[in-house]
Amino acid sequence: MSQGACSYPHVGVAVAAPGAKPRVLVEPTSRALVAYAWSTDGRLAVDREADFTSDKRGKRHPWPKRVASDYHMVSRAGDAAIRRAMLRVARSLKGGAEREPVLARMRRDMAPVQDRYDEVEDTIVRDTISVELDSWLRAAGFEGVESADEFMC
Numbered sequence: 001m002s003q004g005a006c007s008y009p010h011v012g013v014a015v016a017a018p019g020a021k022p023r024v025l026v027e028p029t030s031r032a033l034v035a036y037a038w039s040t041d042g043r044l045a046v047d048r049e050a051d052f053t054s055d056k057r058g059k060r061h062p063w064p065k066r067v068a069s070d071y072h073m074v075s076r077a078g079d080a081a082i083r084r085a086m087l088r089v090a091r092s093l094k095g096g097a098e099r100e101p102v103l104a105r106m107r108r109d110m111a112p113v114q115d116r117y118d119e120v121e122d123t124i125v126r127d128t129i130s131v132e133l134d135s136w137l138r139a140a141g142f143e144g145v146e147s148a149d150e151f152m153c
Helices: 076-094 099-116 123-139
Strands: 011-015 023-029 033-038 044-048
Touching (some): 023 044, 076 099, 076 123, 099 123
C-alpha cells in the first residue's frame, strides 16, 4: 500500500509457488521489517522495528482558531505555499482523517515547496511547521511529529 513517493513503504512478507497466487504471511505495515527466518517447526519468525508513534486517537483538544500564516520564510509566496499545505492538513483532520494519510499528503504537498524554496531547509522554518502541525494533530487526538522527516521528503 503506497502512501506516496516521499512516504515510508509498507513492508510485509508473502510467499508463492511458481505460477501461484502469493499468500501473505505478514501483513504490510509502516514498521520496518528488521529480519525474518523460518523456524525449525516451519513457522516464520519476524522481527519488526518498534513502533514509536501511534495512529490511535487519544483525548481530543480544542481546535486551533486558525492556521498560521508566518513560517519564517524569506518570501510571502513561500509562507503562502506552506500555509496551503497546512490548510489541507487542518481540513483533513477536522474531517476525521487518520494521522499517517494526513502526513503522507503533507509530504506530497511539501515536495514542490522544497524544490522551489531553499529556506524551507532552515531549522527555524522546520520548527515552525512542526509546532503548527503538532497543534492540529494534538487537537485531533494524535501524537505530534517526532522530526521533520515525518512531514517533509
